[in-house]
Amino acid sequence: LNIALLAGDGIGPEVIDQAVKVSNAIAKKFNHEIVWTSALTGAAAIDAVGEPYPDETHEVCMAADAVLFGAIGHPRFDNDPTAKVRPEQGLLKMRKKLGLFANVRPTFTFPSLIDNSPLKRERIEGTDLIILRELTGGIYFGERGRKDDGNTAFDTCTYTKEEVQRLAKLGFEMALQRGKKLCCVDKANVLETSRLWRQTVQDMEKDYPEVTVSYEFVDAVAMRLVQWPSSYDVIITENLFGDILTDEASVISGSMGLMPSSSIGVHTSLFEPIHGSYPQAAGKDIANPLATVLSAAMMFEDAFGLKEEAEAIRTVVNKSLAEGIVTEDLAGKNKACKTSEVGDWLA
Amino acid sequence: LNIALLAGDGIGPEVIDQAVKVSNAIAKKFNHEIVWTSALTGAAAIDAVGEPYPDETHEVCMAADAVLFGAIGHPRFDNDPTAKVRPEQGLLKMRKKLGLFANVRPTFTFPSLIDNSPLKRERIEGTDLIILRELTGGIYFGERGRKDDGNTAFDTCTYTKEEVQRLAKLGFEMALQRGKKLCCVDKANVLETSRLWRQTVQDMEKDYPEVTVSYEFVDAVAMRLVQWPSSYDVIITENLFGDILTDEASVISGSMGLMPSSSIGVHTSLFEPIHGSYPQAAGKDIANPLATVLSAAMMFEDAFGLKEEAEAIRTVVNKSLAEGIVTEDLAGKNKACKTSEVGDWLA
Ligand SMILES: CC(C)[C@H](C(=O)O)[C@@H](O)C(=O)O
Ligand SMILES: CC(C)[C@H](C(=O)O)[C@@H](O)C(=O)O
Numbered sequence: 001l002n003i004a005l006l007a008g009d010g011i012g013p014e015v016i017d018q019a020v021k022v023s024n025a026i027a028k029k030f031n032h033e034i035v036w037t038s039a040l041t042g043a044a045a046i047d048a049v050g051e052p053y054p055d056e057t058h059e060v061c062m063a064a065d066a067v068l069f070g071a072i073g074h075p076r077f078d079n080d081p082t083a084k085v086r087p088e089q090g091l092l093k094m095r096k097k098l099g100l101f102a103n104v105r106p107t108f109t110f111p112s113l114i115d116n117s118p119l120k121r122e123r124i125e126g127t128d129l130i131i132l133r134e135l136t137g138g139i140y141f142g143e144r145g146r147k148d149d150g151n152t153a154f155d156t157c158t159y160t161k162e163e164v165q166r167l168a169k170l171g172f173e174m175a176l177q178r179g180k181k182l183c184c185v186d187k188a189n190v191l192e193t194s195r196l197w198r199q200t201v202q203d204m205e206k207d208y209p210e211v212t213v214s215y216e217f218v219d220a221v222a223m224r225l226v227q228w229p230s231s232y233d234v235i236i237t238e239n240l241f242g243d244i245l246t247d248e249a250s251v252i253s254g255s256m257g258l259m260p261s262s263s264i265g266v267h268t269s270l271f272e273p274i275h276g277s278y279p280q281a282a283g284k285d286i287a288n289p290l291a292t293v294l295s296a297a298m299m300f301e302d303a304f305g306l307k308e309e310a311e312a313i314r315t316v317v318n319k320s321l322a323e324g325i326v327t328e329d330l331a332g333k334n335k336a337c338k339t340s341e342v343g344d345w346l347a
Numbered sequence: 348l349n350i351a352l353l354a355g356d357g358i359g360p361e362v363i364d365q366a367v368k369v370s371n372a373i374a375k376k377f378n379h380e381i382v383w384t385s386a387l388t389g390a391a392a393i394d395a396v397g398e399p400y401p402d403e404t405h406e407v408c409m410a411a412d413a414v415l416f417g418a419i420g421h422p423r424f425d426n427d428p429t430a431k432v433r434p435e436q437g438l439l440k441m442r443k444k445l446g447l448f449a450n451v452r453p454t455f456t457f458p459s460l461i462d463n464s465p466l467k468r469e470r471i472e473g474t475d476l477i478i479l480r481e482l483t484g485g486i487y488f489g490e491r492g493r494k495d496d497g498n499t500a501f502d503t504c505t506y507t508k509e510e511v512q513r514l515a516k517l518g519f520e521m522a523l524q525r526g527k528k529l530c531c532v533d534k535a536n537v538l539e540t541s542r543l544w545r546q547t548v549q550d551m552e553k554d555y556p557e558v559t560v561s562y563e564f565v566d567a568v569a570m571r572l573v574q575w576p577s578s579y580d581v582i583i584t585e586n587l588f589g590d591i592l593t594d595e596a597s598v599i600s601g602s603m604g605l606m607p608s609s610s611i612g613v614h615t616s617l618f619e620p621i622h623g624s625y626p627q628a629a630g631k632d633i634a635n636p637l638a639t640v641l642s643a644a645m646m647f648e649d650a651f652g653l654k655e656e657a658e659a660i661r662t663v664v665n666k667s668l669a670e671g672i673v674t675e676d677l678a679g680k681n682k683a684c685k686t687s688e689v690g691d692w693l694a
Contacts, residue, residue, distance in 0.1 A: 073536075088536040118574050123465045139486075139504065144539040151508040153543035157486065161498040187587070189420075189435040192491040196500035219594040226573055226598050227465050240534070244591055247566040251573050 001027070001034045001304060004064035004268075006057065009042040009087060010277025011287035011339075012070025018289035018343025019068060019296040022316075025347040026300070026309050037064065041094070042072030042087040042277070052090025058097055062267055066303035067098070068296060069272035075279050095135050099266030101163070102170050103133040103242065105274060107229070107249040110258065112321050113330065117254025119226065124252055129232040130174060131249055133242025134159075134167045135263055138193070140239045159193045159238065164200040170264065171236035172208040179233035183214045185221050185241055197238060218245070225249055250274050257288035257329050258317075260295035262302055269303050271295040285338045288327040290317055293346060316346050348374070348381045348651060351411035351615075353404065356389040356434060357624025358634035358686075359417025365636035365690025366415060366643040369663075372694040373647070373656050384411065388441070389419030389434040389624075399437025405444055409614055413650035414445075415643060416619035422626050442482050446613025448510070449517050450480040450589065452621060454576070454596040457605065459668050460677065464601030466573065471599055476579040477521060478596055480589025481506075481514045482610055485540070487586045506540045506585065511547040517611065518583035519555040526580035530561045532568050532588055544585060565592070572596055597621050604635035604676050605664075607642035609649055616650050618642040632685045635674040637664055640693060663693050 005020070007013040020036065027034045039057035046052050052072070061067050072087045094100070108128045109117075117124055142156030168184070175182040184201045186194035198215055205213050216224070218241045224231065225245065229252050237245060250256045256275060263270040273291030281287045294317060301310035320326060325345045328336035337345070352367070354360040367383065374381045386404035393399050399419070408414050419434045441447070455475045456464075464471055489503030515531070522529040531548045533541035545562055552560050563571070565588045571578065572592065576599050584592060597603045603622060610617040620638030628634045641664060648657035667673060672692045675683035684692070 077536075086536065092537070118466050118470045120465060120467055140537055142501070146539065146543075148507070152505060153539040154489070154503055154505045155538045155540050156501055156503050158499060158501045160495070187590075189424075189433065190439070190487055191502045192493065192500040193502050196493075219590045222569070222591045222595040223598045223603075226595065241591075243534075243566045244569045244588075248569040248573065248595065251570045256570075 001032055002063070002065045003034060003036055003299075004061045004067040005036045005038045006041045006067060006069045007038065007044075008070040008072040008277065009044055009074050010071055010279045010282040012042070012072065012277055014283075014285060014339050015273065015287055015289040015292040016068065016070040018339060018346070019292040021343045021347040022293050022313060023296050026312060029312070030306070030309050041090055043074035043077065045090060046085055046087065050085065052085065052087045053093040053097075058094070061094070061098055064268060066299050067268055067270040068299060069270050070292065071273065071275065071277035073277040092140060095263065096141065098268055098270065099136065100263035100270055101134065101136045101266065102167055102264040103135040103246070103261060104264060105131045105133065105246045105249070105259070105261045107131070107253050107259065109253045110255050110318075110321060113255045113258070115254065116330070117252060119252050119254075123227070124229055124254070126230040127253060129229065129235060129249065130178070131235045131237065131242060131246045132167060132171045132174065133237060133246055134163065134239050135242075137163045138239035157191070157193050157240070159196055161196065161200050164197050165204065168201050168204055168236055171234050172204065172211055175211045175234040176208065180210055181212050181214070181233035183216055183221070183232055183235045185216055185218050185235055185237040185245065187218050187241075188215070189217060193238065201236070221245060222248060225252065246274070258290045258294060260291055260298045262295070262298050271299040271303070285340055286328055286336075287339050288329050289339050289343055290320070293317060320346055348379055349410065349412045350381055350383055350646075351408045351414040352383045352385045353388045353414060353416045354385065354391075355417040355419040355624065356391055356421050357418055357626045357629040359389070359419065359624055361630075361632060361634055361686050362620065362636040362639040363415065363417040365686060365693070366639040368690045368694040369640050369660060370643050373659060376659070377653070377656050388437055390421035390424065392437060393432055393434065397432065399432065399434045400440040400444070405441070408441070408445055411615060413646050414615055414617040415646060416617050417639065418620065418622065418624035420624040439487060442610065443488065445615055445617065446483065447610035447617055448481065448483045448613065449514055449611040450482045450593070450608060451611060452478045452480065452593045452596070452606070452608045454478070454600050454606065456600045457602050457665075457668060460602045460605070462601065463677070464599060466599050470574070471576055471601070473577040474600060476576060476582060476596065477525070478582045478584065478589060478593045479514060479518045479521065480584060480593055481510065481586050482589075484510045485586035504538070504540050504587075506543055508543065508547050511544050512551065515548050515551055515583055518581050519551065519558055522558045522581040523555065527557055528559050528561070528580035530563055530568070530579055530582045532563055532565050532582055532584040532592065534565050534588075535562070536564060540585065548583070568592060569595060572599065593621065605637045605641060607638055607645045609642070609645050618646040618650070632687055633675055633683075634686050635676050636686050636690055637667070640664060667693055
């Protein structure tokens with residue numbers, strides 16, 4: 001198993017280390033050989049080579065069977081809107097060059113963590129939804145710039161029918177494997193791109209007669225995700241709406257520090273925790289590594305087809321939760337473990 | 348007091364009726380004369396004259412001191428992305444022609460309703476925030492269309508420095524009157540328009556030394572609004588982000604059916620409940636009129652400078668809640684009142 005390892009910034013390296021330990025333990029147990037190839041990305045790459053997604057990193061990813069990713073982003077870039085090179089550019093370049101067109105973000109509840117949620121238990125019990133976010137199109141990649149001596153700025157959102165079909169096809173197929181409900185989220189009462197989304201999905205409905213399709217406006221979904229998250233099964237949406245809704249969804253389960261994600265690509269696929277680089281905690285050995293470990297589980301299952309290996313990882317993660325072998329964010333009044341201790345225990 | 352009355356679609360007419368009753372009672376008590384002028388808008392206007400915001404309606408609004416608005420939108424337009432005339436176009440045209448550049452949406456909790464919230468009590472207690480949404484710019488009003496035989500769609504988001512300054516100025520001034528905290532919400536790590544927003548607000552900071560300003564990404568705010576809504580005071584943001592975040596914020600208080608809003612304009616100002624046209628309830632005399640009644644209170648205070656009148660309305664609304672004179676959405680196990688009964692009682 002040839003895996004590219006992009007640790008990135010902030011807590012990225014620490015949580016990635018734990019996922020490597022656990023993956024190696026699984027490989028040993030199931031007799032696989034993993035070849036890890038580390039490469040630079042994010043602020044770390046800017047510091048080292050002046051570029052957030054260097055060509056060498058791209059080659060490592062292209063040569064790999066899968067990419068395991070930590071997190072990128074550094075506060076020193078956030079309040080400098082004029083910075084020429086920013087870590088996020090590396091992320092976007094990576095998505096585009098690897099053709100990672102679909103970001104898959106499950107949101108589910110861990111029974112033992114349900115009371116951590118800001119939402120009431122009865123609202124979230126049974127929540128098990130997937131948001132499928134289009135990741136290489138829309139306003140993230142359209143033309144943008146300034147006019148009038150810099151006093152006017154513009155961004156362009158563009159979608160083609162093929163981009164919508166590719167993402168929607170995945171959505172229909174996932175829905176067939178699950179609750180058979182698909183919700184297409186858009187702003188078709190205002191945006192032309194949304195009307196293209198809606199028409200395209202409507203045209204595909206006949207090929208998936210078993211799937212019940214609904215169309216909802218993004219503002220309404222931003223409400224209903226908080227009100228009745230368990231009413232959703234598979235949600236498909238465009239890039240920017242997906243950015244906002246996946247983050248919103250991540251907090252409802254009370255298990256944000258545990259949520260993995262994958263990005264399905266034309267050339268390879270990438271697995272990463274949904275949390276960010278959490279710079280305040282960097283280097284302190286206190287960050288929760290479970291989302292990254294569960295991202296590795298997703299990688300075993302989805303990239304390598306190794307279901308049993310993935311299940312073994314999920315089982316030990318559940319065990320760590322049940323036995324309280326957890327970092328400070330989950331420890332409550334009990335003694336917290338260090339990031340590395342959790343990784344060692346899991347491995 | 349010369350008020351334009353746009354009842355609109357769905358439950359619009361029913362809830363507007365109650366606000367009129369209450370406003371008339373207040374006018375009588377405080378010796379004001381109100382001249383109401385009704386005009387058509389939304390699907391109702393399309394049916395009557397083929398246009399969702401007819402010229403006559405615009406003239407009525409321009410001649411008025413304030414506009415009281417119900418709701419617009421009808422489901423028969425929602426799943427027809429190709430419909431040439433849609434109610435929402437009327438809304439957008441009205442905003443643009445009246446120059447309603449700032450939508451003001453407070454979110455606060457009513458102690459007696461706090462347990463209706465999907466969020467836990469301890470998360471929302473003390474929430475009192477205002478989202479100031481830019482309403483006449485951005486991707487709502489940029490160039491849009493199709494290319495490649497309709498297979499490619501595009502929308503353009505544009506902002507000028509002046510548009511940002513105008514909105515931000517209001518935000519700074521509101522913050523000064525309140526908790527002195529301003530949060531500018533954008534996606535400056537990706538969008539050029541967001542970078543213009545951030546720069547412009549940064550440049551204005553020096554004029555408001557008492558206000559503490561923060562800059563947050565829209566995806567992070569979509570999370571934090573659910574996690575710690577009480578940490579926000581005044582939020583300023585662009586049109587589309589504001590659409591999503593105001594709806595999200597509206598459910599956290601547990602009092603969505605009660606939240607009023609205003610839109611501040613160049614030519615006049617408009618007051619409306621934040622809920623939609625709720626077509627399923629239309630004509631049944633069951634919709635909650637309190638958000639519209641409280642919008643009338645906002646109108647007395649903000650448009651006419653009549654603070655005592657506004658307070659009198661708020662007091663009687665609180666009383667109706669305390670005494671359980673409420674519609675079915677708030678009645679719980681108690682007997683629900685009809686929409687019109689609540690209006691009569693308040694008046
Ligand atoms: C860092 C940023 C550019 C990125 C995005 O908006 O896609 C992040 O928020 C994410 O969701 O992965
Ligand atoms: C109906 C729609 C066009 C409108 C908007 O997006 O502005 C609505 O959602 C609102 O927030 O008033």
